[in-house]
Amino acid sequence: MPLVNEGMGLRDLGKRGQRWLRGAWVIFRRDLLDILRDWRLVSPLALLLFIFPVLALLSAEAATRYMAQFGAQLVAERLLPFLALATGFLPLTVCLIIPLETFVGEKERRTLEPLLAAPVSDLQLYVGKGLAALIVPTATSLLGVTLYLLILIARRALPPEPALVLSLYGILSLHAVVMVAGAIVISTQSHSVRGANLLASFIILPLSMLLVFESSLLFWGSYRMLVIILCILLAYAVLLVRMGIALFNREQLLSAEFDTLDLRGMARGFWRALRTGDPDGLPRSGWDGLWGPIRRSGGALATLALLGLMGFALGWSLTPGIGSLPAEAILERLGPGGQNLSRSLALPLTAWGIFIHNLRAVLVNTLLGALSLGLWVAFYPVGLMGFIGMLLRMLFTIDPSLGMAGILAVLPHGLVELPAVGLAFAGALRLSLTLLTPPHPRSLRDRLLLALADWIKLLGLAIPPLLLAAWIEAHVTPHLVLGWLAARLP
Known part of the structure; x- marks a missing residue:
């Protein structure tokens, strides 16, 4: 008899897990379709995806030809990882508007109330909307770097180092998670899209400076130090996701209109x-x-x-x-x-x-x-x-x-x-x-x-x-x- 009860408990747990995933999947699919249907966002991203890798490669070739005049062609070649990082980081900054207006944008458009009234938990709502806001910037960034590397291989017939490729993908993926998680925290605590966009500078500026440091590590081939940076980024990604889950509250989103700074x-x-x-x-x-x-x-x-x-x-x-x-x-x-x-x-x-x-x-x-x-x-x-x-x-x-x-x-x-x-x-x-x-x-x-x-x-x-x-x-x-x-x- 205990075996039967244990089996029934496992089946009930599996059913609850399926219902939870189904609720988060509904929110994720809804937001992802809304993002992909917005041609004002998809069109610039498509142009950026196909044009910027070509511009970066042309800049790399021009720098290589210029450096070759002084016998410093190796220096120009070491600049290629920085251009690859820039190719992947630029779409992330453009796509930052997606997580920034995840909650506060729907609140201004008055579409948040029906969504918050749906029979889903706060965690399902956060996970569904967070993944939808994450997948577009990450996919655009990684596709841009992949296109850049493919063009580089086709033009130079030199395959990049596997450690370099893995480092590029790891850096950009963790940058995307950190930026999106931070932007969602800002979106849940802001009362207007304008205020959320102003606060976005606290995300872009530190990560931009970190990107310069990471590119210098790639330039010198310091992959061990880069692993430490990636571990720190992973820790911050976990902390920001945890902060978003801890601070997310649907009642507060509906009731809070404007907070005054009550110093007294x-x-x-x-x-x-x-x-x-x-x-x-x-x-x-x-x-x-x-x-x-x-x-x-x-x-x-x-x-x-x-x-x-x-x-x-x-x-x-x-x-x-x-x-x-x-x-x-x-x-x-x-x-x-x-x-x-x-x-x-x-x-x-x-x-x-x-x-x-x-x-x-x-x-x-x-x-x-x-x-x-x-x-x-x-x-x-x-x-x-x-x-x-x-x-x-x-x-x-x-x-x-x-x-x-x-x-x-x-x-x-x-x-x-x-x-x-x-x-x-x-x-x-x-x-x-x-x-x-x-x-x-x-x-x-x-x-x-x-x-x-x-x-x-x-x-x-x-x-x-x-x-x-x-x-x-x-x-x-x-x-x-x-x-x-x-x-x-x-």
Whole structure:
């Protein structure tokens, strides 16, 4: 009997999945047909698709002939990937109007109300319209690059490198996902197509600068670095899609007409969140004012700790790949008892200077984390602990005594400093990821104000340990390191 119930449950689950896909497919087909029927959009795209690859190839041939006069034909040939990227990126910028007016355009045309009244969920609606807005720009971009490469092969009889072709397709596909996902977020939060088009510059400009950097990597053939860029783009694509799903709400689309910037209301809500731990001003206990921010940021703190451990393990494990180190030569340069190292450690380090440096690093990384949707804050512990792990492994490779000196140089103040920085970064990560959290009874503004107030409280809790860690680093750590070196090194 349990086998029968299990089989029936699987069939029911399959039927629900088919109904969900059918609902999303109806929305996708409707939007795709509307896009393809609009001749004012399809005609320019067709002209752009067939004309721009030819213009790019003619420009490449002209540059090749010009460079050949100076014996720099290889430089001209390395410009071909940039023209290929431009061939694929231009249709993406033109097609950006499609996702930008996905929701706000239908709202202005008064066709959104019947669509939102359809018996589909918010996720089905978002997925259907998002895929329809994505497929046209992506297909146009990839077709343009393919046509450019085919013409290049026909004219030059030189097949491009497979790594180059895969890199071009990967870059343009992820650019399309990032641009479309960001444009849909703008469309759901805008109240007019004009406002959405103005906000589109925050998508086009950063990706245009990134495109120049990617083209330089293709020019030098730095495919490994390009893989890192592609992984970062993939992470941003996932984050923006998650943000779109989290912020999409059909009732808000129907009810919201125009938002005013209520600075006084925001200031009052922020003060209440800072004073009571609640934007609504509900009374809370004094203990909750200190423990509440830590409890609410506990998940972010655990994530940062796990990432830090992963970074340390990665830095430690990858260090042997650099080869053997000349231990004798390095020990000779240190001098008897590490005298040369003693001189380098005798720098005029002050506790106040170290504290100001650490506090500035926390504030700058918090700002970068907010601008990068938490990605910078999440990967900062990986880089920091990875560098520490790499440095310690190198010192242990040279001599175990130097390895222990490295531990003494990090551990005393690190035991105080790392938890304090972790508290501040956990609040910054939670603040950055607030836009990605699922719908909540609280409004998005209240959640942002509460996260900002919690970050300020966590920063206040981190300041005393940072002062103590700076004092230890300035007055205790050098004596421990020098005493150990004097006793252990020959």
